[in-house]
Structure formats: structure tokens, C-alpha cells
Amino acid sequence: MLRVGLVGCGFMGRMHSNVYSLLDGAQLVAVADHKPARAEKFGIDFSANAYLSLEAMFAAEELDAVDICLPTHLHKEATILAAQAGKHIFCEKPMALAVADADAMIEAVDQAGVQLMIGHCIRFWPEYALLKEITDDGRLGKLLSINLLRYGEFPHWSSDNWLADEKLAGGGVLDMHIHDTDFIHYLLGDPDSINSWGTVDERGPGHVFTTMTYPGCVAHLEGGWNLPSHTPFKMAFRAIFERGAAIMDAGPLTIYEPGKEPVVPEFAKMEAQGGGNISDLGGYYHELRYFVDRVNAGQPLEIVTPLTSRTSLETTLEEIRQLKSRA
Numbered sequence: 081m082l083r084v085g086l087v088g089c090g091f092m093g094r095m096h097s098n099v100y101s102l103l104d105g106a107q108l109v110a111v112a113d114h115k116p117a118r119a120e121k122f123g124i125d126f127s128a129n130a131y132l133s134l135e136a137m138f139a140a141e142e143l144d145a146v147d148i149c150l151p152t153h154l155h156k157e158a159t160i161l162a163a164q165a166g167k168h169i170f171c172e173k174p175m176a177l178a179v180a181d182a183d184a185m186i187e188a189v190d191q192a193g194v195q196l197m198i199g200h201c202i203r204f205w206p207e208y209a210l211l212k213e214i215t216d217d218g219r220l221g222k223l224l225s226i227n228l229l230r231y232g233e234f235p236h237w238s239s240d241n242w243l244a245d246e247k248l249a250g251g252g253v254l255d256m257h258i259h260d261t262d263f264i265h266y267l268l269g270d271p272d273s274i275n276s277w278g279t280v281d282e283r284g285p286g287h288v289f290t291t292m293t294y295p296g297c298v299a300h301l302e303g304g305w306n307l308p309s310h311t312p313f314k315m316a317f318r319a320i321f322e323r324g325a326a327i328m329d330a331g332p333l334t335i336y337e338p339g340k341e342p343v344v345p346e347f348a349k350m351e352a353q354g355g356g357n358i359s360d361l362g363g364y365y366h367e368l369r370y371f372v373d374r375v376n377a378g379q380p381l382e383i384v385t386p387l388t389s390r391t392s393l394e395t396t397l398e399e400i401r402q403l404k405s406r407a
């Protein structure tokens with residue numbers, strides 16, 4: 081049984097805590113937040129001991145792993161602290177704000193001999209995981225083109241509105257669009273070319289349009305959070321293969337093949353209790369289960385590694401560099 085301590089009792093902290101209550105291989109034994117009321121409420125809600133800092137939690141608890149759900153600018157410091165304390169680490173995306181910070185995190189976990197997984201949950205989101213399977217096994221032929229879309233209103237719920245500060249969050253492109261940048265790397269690897277345009281506002285790079293080219297395939301990615309309040313959150317894709325298409329857009333994921341009836345695959349849904357813009361625990365459940373199972377078994381992480389997460393950060397920062405230079 082993996083004894084987990086979680087730091088950051090906010091939106092994602094609640095999502096992850098809900099998942100731990102569903103996992104057999106892990107127990108959430110401690111939570112920490114610098115806001116006493118939040119730590120206390122999580123402690124009650126999830127029957128865990130509550131602390132006001134990671135340091136206090138480490139001093140009092142025997143933990144195997146730490147789950148970092150802190151604002152992005154704190155990921156590096158918390159990861160290094162946890163690695164030096166000998167804990168395995170699950171840390172939310174984006175890995176960090178700068179590639180140099182990601183490198184420092186990788187160095188710390190390598191030196192400590194602990195595992196680090198960044199929460200690139202889209203690799204585990206059932207519809208996207210199926211798209212990866214279809215692309216890899218070639219059942220619809222080669223992938224010719226793909227659109228990936230992710231947008232919504234600005235996430236107004238972050239503590240002290242940290243997401244509105246580019247120095248802490250990196251703007252909507254780094255915070256939200258990185259999901260699709262990470263997924264396209266998972267699906268197709270490093271692109272031959274990247275071209276980004278987009279918009280910048282007082283919260284940083286808010287909306288991006290990127291074209292990436294691969295041998296025989298073109299990808300278009302769009303993402304942003306600079307839409308008016310009440311705009312529904314949307315994530316969608318349209319993948320066109322030689323002999324069919326996989327489309328998740330206005331309706332559920334549907335697979336189209338010439339001469340056949342469209343197929344709508346079924347996926348089990350798990351309801352979240354945390355609110356926000358995500359209506360089910362699916363990808364979060366699968367990513368944390370993977371982390372817990374692999375760490376418990378002493379096996380390496382393969383679907384998401386520190387290096388793949390570093391690459392996704394590096395590419396997203398390149399998209400931001402280009403869009404800023406052209407805005």
C-alpha cells in the first residue's frame with residue numbers, strides 16, 4: 081500500500097484526493113496547504129492528517145510518495161524537497177515554468193533514485209488513449225491529419241487568482257494548451273516543423289494556433305482560456321486516417337469507416353465531486369492508478385516520463401516564443 085501525502089488542497093488536489101479514495105493500492109494519509117482552513121477541510125473530507133507545509137508533513141509522517149498539486153511556480157521547489165526526502169513524486173502539469181527548472185527536477189529525482197511522473201492526464205484520457213491505439217496499430221491506415229482543440233473561460237477558481245499572473249502560471253497556453261502539445265508528442269513524436277500564432281493579454285499568452293508537420297501528416301492545435309465567462313469548456317479532436325476517421329467533437333468519440341456504420345465506443349465514467357471544468361475522473365483516475373501500480377511494483381514509468389514532460393514543456397515554450405514574436 082503506497083502511503084501518499086498531498087500538497088495543495090485546491091481544485092486539482094480535490095480531484096486527486098477523490099481518485100485516491102477509489103484506488104486499492106494507495107492511501108492518502110496526509111494533506112498540506114498553507115491556508116489552514118483548506119488543509120483542515122481536506123483532512124476532514126479525506127480522513128487524512130492535515131499540515132500547513134510540505135516540511136511539516138515530512139517531519140511528522142512516514143510517506144512513500146508525494147502528490148504535488150501546488151501552483152506551477154512551486155513545482156520545482158516542492159519536487160526537489162520531496163526527492164531529497166526520498167519520496168516518489170506525482171506532480172501536476174506543467175512540469176515547471178522553464179526548461180532549466182525541469183532539468184533541476186530531473187537531476188534531483190535521478191540523484192535520489194525516486195520516480196517522478198508529471199500529470200499529463202490526456203495520455204490516459206480514454207478517448208485519447210483509444211486514438212493512440214488506433215494510430216499505432218494502423219487499423220484505419222496511416223494518420224493523415226489531426227486537429228486538437230481545447231478552450232474555455234478563464235479558470236476563475238484558483239487560489240489568490242494565481243492563474244492570472246503569467247509569472248506564476250505562464251498564461252493559458254502553458255497551463256491548458258500544453259495538454260495537446262504533450263498529446264501530439266505522444267501520438268507522433270517530435271514534429272519536423274512548428275509554427276504558432278496567437279494572442280496575448282494581461283494574463284499572458286491566452287490563445288494559440290499551432291501547425292506542426294510530420295512526415296506525411298499535418299497537425300493543427302488550438303487552445304486557450306481567453307473566452308468570456310460561462311463559455312463551456314471544450315476539448316475535441318478530429319483525426320483523419322487513410323481508411324477512416326476518429327472524431328470527438330459535438331458528440332461522443334465516433335469512429336467512421338467507409339461502408340460501415342459509425343461506431344461509438346463506450347467508456348466507463350467516474351463522477352468527480354470537485355466542480356470546475358472537468359466532468360469526470362477518467363484520465364485522472366487512470367494516470368494515478370498507473371503511477372501507484374508502477375511504483376508499488378518497483379517498475380519504471382513509461383507512458384509519461386520526466387523527459388517526455390520536459391519535451392512537452394520545451395515545445396510549448398517554443399510555441400509561446402513564436403506567438404509572442406508575431407503578436
Ligand SMILES: NC(=O)c1ccc[n+]([C@@H]2O[C@H](COP(=O)([O-])OP(=O)(O)OC[C@H]3O[C@@H](n4cnc5c(N)ncnc54)[C@H](O)[C@@H]3O)[C@@H](O)[C@H]2O)c1
Nearest residue numbers: 088089090091092113114115149150151152172173238239
Ligand atoms: N491536469 C489538469 O487537467 C489540471 C487542471 C487544473 C490545474 N492543473 C494544475 O494543477 C496545479 C494546481 O492548480 P489548481 O487549479 O488546483 O490550483 P488551486 O489554486 O485551486 O490550488 C492550489 C492550492 O495550493 C495551495 N498553496 C499555494 N501555495 C502554497 C504553499 N506555498 N504551500 C502550501 N500550499 C500552497 C493553495 O492554497 C491552494 O489550495 C497547477 O499546476 C495547474 O496547472 C492541472
